[in-house]
Amino acid sequence: MPQKPSIPKGTRDFSPAEVTKRNYIINTIKKHFETFGFQPIETPSFENSDTLLGKYGEEGDRLIFKILNSGDFISKVDDVTYSSKNSSSLAPKISEKALRYDLTVPFARYVVMHQNEIDFPFKRYQIQPVWRADRPQKGRFREFYQCDADVVGANSLLQEVEFVRLYDSVFTDLGLKGTTININNRKVLSGIAEVIGAKHLLVDFTVALDKLDKIGAEKVKAEMLEKGLSEGAIDKAEPLFAMSGTASEQLDQLKRLLVGSEVGMRGIAELEEIIEMVNILGLQSAQLQLDVTLARGLNYYTGAIFEVEAPEGVDIGSIGGGGRYDDLTGIFGLKDVSGVGISFGLDRIYLVLEELGLFPDDLDTQLDVLCLNFGKNEQNAALKLVATLRKHELRVDLYPTDTKVQKQFKYADKRGVPYVILLGAKELSEGVFVVKNMKTGHQESFSLDNPSQFVHKIG
Amino acid sequence: MPQKPSIPKGTRDFSPAEVTKRNYIINTIKKHFETFGFQPIETPSFENSDTLLGKYGEEGDRLIFKILNSGDFISKVDDVTYSSKNSSSLAPKISEKALRYDLTVPFARYVVMHQNEIDFPFKRYQIQPVWRADRPQKGRFREFYQCDADVVGANSLLQEVEFVRLYDSVFTDLGLKGTTININNRKVLSGIAEVIGAKHLLVDFTVALDKLDKIGAEKVKAEMLEKGLSEGAIDKAEPLFAMSGTASEQLDQLKRLLVGSEVGMRGIAELEEIIEMVNILGLQSAQLQLDVTLARGLNYYTGAIFEVEAPEGVDIGSIGGGGRYDDLTGIFGLKDVSGVGISFGLDRIYLVLEELGLFPDDLDTQLDVLCLNFGKNEQNAALKLVATLRKHELRVDLYPTDTKVQKQFKYADKRGVPYVILLGAKELSEGVFVVKNMKTGHQESFSLDNPSQFVHKIG
Numbered sequence: 042m043p044q045k046p047s048i049p050k051g052t053r054d055f056s057p058a059e060v061t062k063r064n065y066i067i068n069t070i071k072k073h074f075e076t077f078g079f080q081p082i083e084t085p086s087f088e089n090s091d092t093l094l095g096k097y098g099e100e101g102d103r104l105i106f107k108i109l110n111s112g113d114f115i116s117k118v119d120d121v122t123y124s125s126k127n128s129s130s131l132a133p134k135i136s137e138k139a140l141r142y143d144l145t146v147p148f149a150r151y152v153v154m155h156q157n158e159i160d161f162p163f164k165r166y167q168i169q170p171v172w173r174a175d176r177p178q179k180g181r182f183r184e185f186y187q188c189d190a191d192v193v194g195a196n197s198l199l200q201e202v203e204f205v206r207l208y209d210s211v212f213t214d215l216g217l218k219g220t221t222i223n224i225n226n227r228k229v230l231s232g233i234a235e236v237i238g239a240k241h242l243l244v245d246f247t248v249a250l251d252k253l254d255k256i257g258a259e260k261v262k263a264e265m266l267e268k269g270l271s272e273g274a275i276d277k278a279e280p281l282f283a284m285s286g287t288a289s290e291q292l293d294q295l296k297r298l299l300v301g302s303e304v305g306m307r308g309i310a311e312l313e314e315i316i317e318m319v320n321i322l323g324l325q326s327a328q329l330q331l332d333v334t335l336a337r338g339l340n341y342y343t344g345a346i347f348e349v350e351a352p353e354g355v356d357i358g359s360i361g362g363g364g365r366y367d368d369l370t371g372i373f374g375l376k377d378v379s380g381v382g383i384s385f386g387l388d389r390i391y392l393v394l395e396e397l398g399l400f401p402d403d404l405d406t407q408l409d410v411l412c413l414n415f416g417k418n419e420q421n422a423a424l425k426l427v428a429t430l431r432k433h434e435l436r437v438d439l440y441p442t443d444t445k446v447q448k449q450f451k452y453a454d455k456r457g458v459p460y461v462i463l464l465g466a467k468e469l470s471e472g473v474f475v476v477k478n479m480k481t482g483h484q485e486s487f488s489l490d491n492p493s494q495f496v497h498k499i500g
Numbered sequence: 501m502p503q504k505p506s507i508p509k510g511t512r513d514f515s516p517a518e519v520t521k522r523n524y525i526i527n528t529i530k531k532h533f534e535t536f537g538f539q540p541i542e543t544p545s546f547e548n549s550d551t552l553l554g555k556y557g558e559e560g561d562r563l564i565f566k567i568l569n570s571g572d573f574i575s576k577v578d579d580v581t582y583s584s585k586n587s588s589s590l591a592p593k594i595s596e597k598a599l600r601y602d603l604t605v606p607f608a609r610y611v612v613m614h615q616n617e618i619d620f621p622f623k624r625y626q627i628q629p630v631w632r633a634d635r636p637q638k639g640r641f642r643e644f645y646q647c648d649a650d651v652v653g654a655n656s657l658l659q660e661v662e663f664v665r666l667y668d669s670v671f672t673d674l675g676l677k678g679t680t681i682n683i684n685n686r687k688v689l690s691g692i693a694e695v696i697g698a699k700h701l702l703v704d705f706t707v708a709l710d711k712l713d714k715i716g717a718e719k720v721k722a723e724m725l726e727k728g729l730s731e732g733a734i735d736k737a738e739p740l741f742a743m744s745g746t747a748s749e750q751l752d753q754l755k756r757l758l759v760g761s762e763v764g765m766r767g768i769a770e771l772e773e774i775i776e777m778v779n780i781l782g783l784q785s786a787q788l789q790l791d792v793t794l795a796r797g798l799n800y801y802t803g804a805i806f807e808v809e810a811p812e813g814v815d816i817g818s819i820g821g822g823g824r825y826d827d828l829t830g831i832f833g834l835k836d837v838s839g840v841g842i843s844f845g846l847d848r849i850y851l852v853l854e855e856l857g858l859f860p861d862d863l864d865t866q867l868d869v870l871c872l873n874f875g876k877n878e879q880n881a882a883l884k885l886v887a888t889l890r891k892h893e894l895r896v897d898l899y900p901t902d903t904k905v906q907k908q909f910k911y912a913d914k915r916g917v918p919y920v921i922l923l924g925a926k927e928l929s930e931g932v933f934v935v936k937n938m939k940t941g942h943q944e945s946f947s948l949d950n951p952s953q954f955v956h957k958i959g
Contacts, residue, residue: 045832045833046551046609046612046613046832046833047548047551047613048543048544048547048548048551048609048613049544049546049547049548049596049597052544052545052546053544054541054542054543054544054610054613054614055541055542055543056541056614056617057539057540057541057624060539060540060541060542061540064540072893073890075895076890076893076894076895076896077890077895077896077897078867078895078896078897080516080519080866080867081516081519081520081523082513082514082515082516082519083513083514083519084507084513084514085507085508085511085512085513085643086511086545086599086629086631086643087508087511087643088507088508089506089507089508092505092506092507103570103571104570106567106568106570107567107568108565108566108567108568108599109565109566109567109568109591109594109595111562111563111565111633112562112587113587114587114591115585115586115587115590116585116587123585126574126575126582127574128571128572128573128574128575131574132568132573135568136568137508138508140545140567150505150507151513153505154505154506154507154513155513155515158515160911160914160915162900164897165516170545172545174570184544184545184546192900195900195901196900196901197900197901199873199879199898199900199901200900202883203898206887210890318879318880318883321880322880322883322884322887373504373505374504374505407539408537408539414658420658420777421777421780421781424661424777424781425781428665428781431532431535431536431669434531434535435535436534436535436536436537437535437536437537438536438537438623439658439662441621441651441654441655441656441658441659442654442655442656442658452619455619456619
């Protein structure tokens with residue numbers, strides 16, 4: 042019995058049409074990464090386990106895919122460990138490598154290992170798959186691409202301004218107009234926790250606050266209470282629940298709240314400077330919006346944080362995010378290197394472009410010309426013609442056998458080929474080839490001696 | 501104590517310069533794959549273990565990286581298996597997924613799973629990493645890219661001809677002239693084994709024969725004897741050890757040897773047809789050469805086989821290979837689908853281009869223009885200029901801080917930036933920016949109102 046094949050849950054095959062659309066997005070992002078001065082690096086798919094474990098919290102550790110040691114892996118397990126039959130104590134004895142969980146930790150590892158070859162500030166981009174043993178669901182996969190750009194070794198807020206412009210450039214180029222780039226600053230959140238007397242509950246406080254636009258003020262307050270914030274603290278935070286007006290009006294409200302917090306006031310100053318620079322320069326199609334409730338999950342952020350929303354009407358969550366982290370490489374022994382970076386969510390951007398019909402039409406065409414096959418006698422002339430057209434970078438194929446012309450046309454139809462070439466005995470004797478435009482049905486002859494006339498015609 | 505970071509043996513970090521060179525090769529291969537009518541697909545990095553295991557022989561199974569099940573993996577192991585403490589019986593109970601070992605088996609799985617969406621003949625290409633737990637050594641890695649193109653559902657020998665031309669096109673475009681495309685046919689090898697009475701020892705016979713140019717005729721004969729071939733059989737095979745002359749002369753010698761073998765004569769007829777067609781059409785820079793001793797390791801080949809050698813003087817082994825396999829999808833339940841394909845060896849091609857100095861010079865440039873930073877007052881004008889230049893697809897960066905000009909120039913030097921822009925207070929007041937050509941030292945002014953003058957100048 043042959044196997045009925047399947048693929049692991051949470052993974053995907055990509056058809057030619059899907060690869061082409063994904064590459065369209067990736068190549069657009071790449072182009073702007075490069076014009077903005079970022080350089081590509083690549084890191085291995087798997088890292089030593091101790092590079093990854095402990096960097097993403099307990100939940101993260103659970104979601105990391107571990108690779109079984111090769112060979113007689115079990116013989117290296119001592120009897121005591123083995124007799125416990127306990128997965129957590131056994132795992133590190135039979136697995137020393139793990140698939141990368143994101144691109145940020147491997148990047149930090151890269152910077153530390155290669156610090157002597159790198160000219161700082163170092164602007165790198167990286168577009169590679171990552172793996173997470175998450176429960177698969179709509180839009181969430183166990184293998185997916187991350188598209189990251191980061192700068193390390195540059196403290197200036199110019200970087201934050203550039204990242205806002207980078208988002209704007211990419212989304213404008215993809216035709217995705219009307220995105221909102223939400224910005225906040227971790228220092229502001231720290232400051233708020235400080236002034237309301239909940240410094241020790243910063244994480245619980247920000248996690249709850251982050252849900253404001255999803256569940257509303259009352260439920261957020263209830264969650265804060267439950268997590269141990271006092272009623273008094275929540276009262277002091279009241280202005281946050283009703284922030285309104287322009288960015289500068291909101292910043293004024295924040296200043297009144299944070300006047301007693303040094304870190305909070307620094308956060309406000311940073312936000313003011315970034316927003317002002319962005320406003321002076323202007324954006325092409327995105328808008329920058331202050332969102333004091335924006336927290337983002339990852340603990341390593343220390344300054345500005347970003348999250349990009351798709352245009353109104355598309356309900357898909359964030360299509361990008363990032364921020365500044367002041368000590369990422371510290372875990373690997375390189376202190377005081379500030380980093381800031383953003384990420385593009387390829388899968389979600391794909392869904393948005395699909396939903397809004399923004400993929401260019403010509404992506405559907407995988408083959409420009411199909412040359413029909415009329416058998417041995419005509420085949421060599423056809424192959425020569427095909428070679429010439431390919432040199433003009435047309436995507437051209439010769440049908441593999443001289444089966445019925447009708448069947449060959451049917452294949453051309455299914456593949457959506459715009460032009461079909463007929464080069465039979467009659468054409469060959471006249472030194473021409475006939476091109477049929479499959480959309481209009483129009484046919485035209487060209488000389489075999491000068492195929493580039495056809496190329497220019499359709500070019 | 502911070503960790504001292506490292507990466508698993510047999511894996512690699514790629515620096516910006518290396519990624520750029522690798523992408524140059526990949527993009528060249530891709531371009532020709534597409535002009536030859538191949539379409540891209542992608543498959544998941546890991547497959548269900550039973551898709552991969554048993555497809556590459558015992559040695560292959562050992563080299564496949566297995567992924568540990570998530571969660572409490574050990575609780576699902578029954579006590580009998582567990583008490584055996586045996587790696588081979590334990591592995592399938594704690595691991596259900598494995599990293600792909602090549603792109604061919606996943607492709608066969610893809611074709612079977614998607615057979616109803618595919619229009620046959622289906623020409624697909626796939627450029628993705630694969631993983632093997634091989635002992636790492638020079639030029640052999642545990643993670644490496646394969647670049648494959650295959651056609652399924654086309655029996656005509658036109659495909660073989662096209663693949664020879666594809667190799668020729670790619671290597672010519674890479675500037676790698678003088679490659680040799682060796683061709684043989686598995687049917688010829690079967691025929692020889694048949695006529696010398698060693699049909700049951702086909703594999704041992706071909707494995708030994710394959711070593712002829714490495715170890716010489718005497719040692720090959722000794723190996724054949726050792727593997728159980730009779731002296732009589734080896735005597736009959738004598739003509740193989742001294743084949744010489746043109747392809748057609750060699751084919752004549754082969755015909756005399758194989759006259760009694762139907763399969764052997766079919767192999768010769770196939771070779772003749774392919775070689776004749778290739779000769780009529782001509783190649784650009786490669787040469788096609790018959791090599792009767794070429795066997796290639798993989799068992800699934802049934803017709804033509806290819807292997808490409810780097811130009812003479814570069815000792816690196818084969819830089820590409822492939823062949824026809826008549827029943828690859830059979831293992832997954834789809835019978836009678838013929839396939840033929842080739843692969844490009846990215847890592848070895850990289851080494852050859854490096855050794856021969858064939859990478860284009862402009863690949864070294866990662867940034868076209870660095871705009872120096874003169875501080876807050878000039879920064880906005882600089883950012884506007886930078887944005888305009890980026891729209892012309894130049895790779896441009898603004899130095900992040902207004903540190904000493906000397907330090908900024910030093911950074912430009914290290915990065916190998918060809919043009920540096922100076923836009924200080926004086927320039928700003930005059931409405932110009934100054935461009936310094938870093939190679940010649942020449943400086944020139946351009947109007948801030950018309951930066952495209954500069955773009956045209958360097959374009």
